[in-house]
Amino acid sequence: MGGFFAVASKDDCVQDLFYGTDYHSHLGTKRGGLVVMSGESMSRGIHNIENAQFRSKFEDDILEFHGRSGIGVISDTDSQPLLINSHLGQYGIVTVAKINNMKSLIDQAFRNRRAHFSEMSGGSISPTELVATLINHGDTFEEGLRYAQETIDGSCSILLLTEKGIYAARDFFGRTPIIIGRKKNAFCATFETCAFYNLDYELHHELGPAEVVLLTAEGIQTVLPAIDQLRICSFHWIYYGYPASSYEGINVESTRYRCGIALARRDNVKVDMVAGIPDSGSAHALGYAHETKLPYGRPFVKYTPTWPRSFMPQNQNIRDLVARMKLIPIRDLIHGKRLLFCEDSIVRGTQLKDTIRRLFDLGAREIHMRPACPPLIHGCRFLNFSQSRSELDLAGRRAIAAMENDAETVPPVYSDPDSDQYGNMVERICDELNLTTLQYQRLPDMVQAIGLPKDKLCTYCWDGKG
Ligand code: SF4
Structure with missing residues (x-):
């Protein structure tokens, strides 16, 4: 399935990002990735985690990374995060998605927008790059994120690392959770609330279905409201959720x-x-x-x-x-x-x-x-x-x-x-x-x-x- 974690902090965020992302390791086995924003530049690392744990692969990278905001992912599909340059500006993106209508969305992108795709995984177009293409369809991040949410058949939760802050967009039907944590100098967004406790975060807000928030070190702002149509996956509780985590307030x-x-x-x-x-x-x-x-x-x-x-x-x-x-x-x-x-x-x-x-x-x-x-x-x-x-x-x-x-x-x-x-x-x-x-x-x-x-x-x- 996969999972992700984001931090916006007044201090350096790298330690929290590293451990917070690591706490999603039970959700995926293919690729781990981090991207951190420092000034206007972004440092990124992606590693294969099929035969070694996330932490061991990133221990050296994080010594080089510095910045106050970042996003991380444990991916069961494609290599992520991707760095995108578009009319919306430069941004980093991670997704946890299952896109059933990939083929028609790709055909549409070729036909209507003459788009091209450069990120290939296993000979196929990267689902994360496809999501970025849908987001770039909008005149603003907000417009593009809603367009992506409404267009994808399946599910898709998204984090975007931008100069303005981090956008966290929960899947349209809330199949997967996104939960905001807060501590003195930082806010985080996570799938798994088990990441809160040892990093000193407290529960702040759980996104509703389709809700999009902008996360900065100062707080969160809902930029697209939730829609009353929750269909969260029951298996979070039965099988793949971590025992110390809660979703919708239920442990x-x-x-x-x-x-x-x-x-x-x-x-x-x-x-x-x-x-x-x-x-x-x-x-x-x-x-x-x-x-x-x-x-x-x-x-x-x-x-x-x-x-x-x-x-x-x-x-x-x-x-x-x-x-x-x-x-x-x-x-x-x-x-x-x-x-x-x-x-x-x-x-x-x-x-x-x-x-x-x-x-x-x-x-x-x-x-x-x-x-x-x-x-x-x-x-x-x-x-x-x-x-x-x-x-x-x-x-x-x-x-x-x-x-x-x-x-x-x-x-x-x-x-x-x-x-x-x-x-x-x-x-x-x-x-x-x-x-x-x-x-x-x-x-x-x-x-x-x-x-x-x-x-x-x-x-x-x-x-x-x-
Ligand atoms: S309940 Fe079953 S079908 Fe529905 S999202 Fe979860 S795993 Fe998929």
């Missing part, structure tokens, strides 16, 4: 805990131990164990000192290998036991199948799985949530395709947990994974655990309503 860890409680309230299975598939499954499992008063344990530990994170390595084989090498089972806690695992979600199920096989090999008597969200049956249209090319990669979708003998259509009945079709789908997934039992979270329970009205959340993955 991630607490939500996961409530998800576990909700799972437990609909369950009566007898087990010896409740555990989470690390890391995000752990908080769901703690909630489950607390509610049932069953012992919580860690039959798996994660080995993280040397392995880079495995959110979305581009190559599936590498992703599977990294996931396996990081997860080390503890035989004493597994042999002869009836184990219940909470997991954030079941996407493809491939890694999970391997994990379950290893648990049985180590002598587990029973393995019960309790995912914190319903079966995923639609591929994400709005964020780069999964790099899967086909919806049939989803375990739920595969089961439906096999039952319906149709790979394209998903009858809505598969989103109804009380229907026979839903029951059959879950049974198929359970058999495929070789589980003792499988019981998914119900969508209303997940929505209640998050605590926002359903119409403010994107739940497209589960019920096709985005």
Whole structure:
């Protein structure tokens, strides 16, 4: 998916920018980038972070960087930040975007404006450069940003580093968050509020959908108002958000805990131990164990000192290998036991199948799985949530395709947990994974655990309503 961070300060901003951006490292695996404004000039660094952490790549750069405002990005798509010179002046840009209508926007730019694109990533036009082209369509940054927000199908949140200050523009439907922090001499804009605490920022303002603010060391000014159409991605709380972060004022860890409680309230299975598939499954499992008063344990530990994170390595084989090498089972806690695992979600199920096989090999008597969200049956249209090319990669979708003998259509009945079709789908997934039992979270329970009205959340993955 990706994430970004910005600072406008009365003092040098580089340390805050460096650590603030680093706190988004769990959101992307491809490129990290920083740009800092010093007087009228900008210093920029971009590094490949596929095999090494952001911090280690930028440690030398930041010794050279000085300035009072800057923007940083962890990107899962293209190399960023880009430096643009246009009629709007010189500016730096970072985006977190999924642009479904790239082709038609590019065709339009060639046709109407005779634009050209110079930044290529993997043989394709850079989405960030395309967004800059849309912004340059306006007579002002404000006009250009609104034009980009309204034109892009998918999602796009943007930071622009300009001479006037930093523009932060939240996605039109607020699929991703932007939150403003404040401290004595500085303001920051972030995806993850976990970046606030150790850098001494306090929550100042959360942008609404489509809202654009101009950030300076003196404060923030809303230059384009929010629109009442929030559809924030539910997965921020369930899976990829950092536990210490909050969005819309709702903390991630607490939500996961409530998800576990909700799972437990609909369950009566007898087990010896409740555990989470690390890391995000752990908080769901703690909630489950607390509610049932069953012992919580860690039959798996994660080995993280040397392995880079495995959110979305581009190559599936590498992703599977990294996931396996990081997860080390503890035989004493597994042999002869009836184990219940909470997991954030079941996407493809491939890694999970391997994990379950290893648990049985180590002598587990029973393995019960309790995912914190319903079966995923639609591929994400709005964020780069999964790099899967086909919806049939989803375990739920595969089961439906096999039952319906149709790979394209998903009858809505598969989103109804009380229907026979839903029951059959879950049974198929359970058999495929070789589980003792499988019981998914119900969508209303997940929505209640998050605590926002359903119409403010994107739940497209589960019920096709985005
Ligand atoms: S489709 Fe799923 S992953 Fe994508 S924004 Fe909606 S809830 Fe989030």
